[in-house]
Amino acid sequence: MSIHAALSLFLEEYPKAISRSFAGDAVAEFIRKDVPETLSSVIGANPRYITHGSPGQGNWARAPWAAVYDRFVTDSAQDGYYVVYLVKEDFSGVYISLNQGITAAKRQYGAEAKSALKVRASDFLARLGSHASGLQLGPIDLASSGGSNLSAFYEAGAVCSKYYPNDGLPEDQTLSTDLLNFINLYFVLASREAQLFERADAEEDEINLGEEDLRTLREHKRIERNRKLAQKAKQALGYVCKACGFDFELKYGSIGREFIEAHHLTPLSELKGQRLLLDPKRDFTVLCANCHRMIHRSEFVNSVEEFRSHYVVKNDQ
Template sequence: MNLKQALEKILSEYLIEKESNSFSGNTLAEFLRSELPKIISNLLGVSDRYLVKGSAGKGVWTNVPWAAVLDKTVTDTPQKGFYLAYLFCEDGSGLYISLNQGVTDLKQQYGSSVRNALKVKSSDYAAQVPHNSPGVLTGPINLKTSQRMGLGELYENGAIYSRHYQTGALPANSELEAHLSEFIDLYLRIVINQSSQQSSTIAEDDEDGLSVEDGTRLREHKRIERNQKLAKKAKELQGYICKSCGFDFEKKYGALGKGFIEAHHLTPVSTLKGKKIGLDPKKDFTVLCSNCHRMIHKTEFVDRVEEFKAAYVVV
């Protein structure tokens, strides 16, 4: 089944299943959770940067089913951050592919003002990465939602860039795939822009003298390393002793240093290529003490810890 067939299946069957059949064990709900994400994942190619999830609801049918592509360096849940999603209109009249925002955390933060907050953030994202293409919408969308302040209405206001597809008039599968690629590239541009927009007042020493492009790549590299979930998993798998100099924070500082180490991403800064980047905590990361971590970024051995150790570490 291709992407067009999968989207058409949901558009034609969802309301019938929602209104006539129970949620538990429903085959269409399972299709949204597993099969559609698999189809999307296959189109993204070999990349562990992205996590794809789909949902028809939790325990009960949701009014606006969805499938989301999550950049794991940004978020691993559609409740926060920003992500790419297919959002199906509540009345079955169509769907959107949309760069959107996590609404749950913002709703808790802003309360009844969350819709305005989403619109402001959406405008800011779009201003950072302008994109003009025929058929691409900027800002709020219309999911035909019926519930005020429900998730569907918040998705409407959280939209950054979107394309609308009408039921019965979806474009050819090749065009849908091209649109997915377009929006993945947009997503990546916004992610990278978040790194490049770091204030110069917080620039670190190892960024001195770098060009704008190299500085952006280095900040992207550090942002990946500082992703809490990835870093935590890398440390759990690789331990808490520096792989370069052998420094043990717990041995030196006792309980204060227990469990302390820094995760280091092994992809060379000069070869960062967005969605092709490796994010496996076991093979794409190592652990280093603070000193070795800062120093390795200043060398050509970012991905070769043993060579860095041989060249620079005095034991």
């Protein structure tokens, strides 16, 4: 399936499908399976991105959508921000939009959610700067039939977007290029956001590094300090240091509860390429603060077993 075919499905087949029963419908299945596969194949193999298509849950949504999530930012449509195809409620066209998670905004801001989404969108736009030029900036028109509809919130949450009218859907080549442009914008925004939290001056272990090594080490730290990824690793691996067995709760009581640091095991040299592995169980380990510092100073930064047998166990004997 091409992106062109996927969007035609949204605009032509979907409005016919919604008069049929939802369960087991082929159109719904296409949207769940084929549409995200199509987006993934355009983006290329990159474990950083997850694609998802939704025809609704339990029943037809007013309009279908398909999204791309950056795992550094979010893994669901509920929170964070992501690239999403949004269909107008009257099926007259579809947007590709860098947009925001609605559920989390509603939970956090209640009746003020729409204005909060708009404020955040203009903050994102400021960070994107000239990268977003040529696109539609700010709110979009999804022909929302009611102020409490999901589409009314997506109208407010739009950071930047591009519109394709049903009667003038571009060729697949253009659609693919546009998707890659939006993925690039998404990447720029996620990187700029991460930079805000980076310390201005170099950390102790960064002082003697060259430009290239500094960049990979920062990338490594960014992965393990990423709240979502680190949280998953900790949940999967527990809260006891894999190198020395230190248990923060045992030592410090309640303030040490569920405290541990995630350490990413992908060799730093491979971070320079595309082989970024983000499986919470296999590609991470958990370490106490001391062992984490020390494994970074050791030659066994990618193997907690070797680090342990060379340094930790030996000194205990």
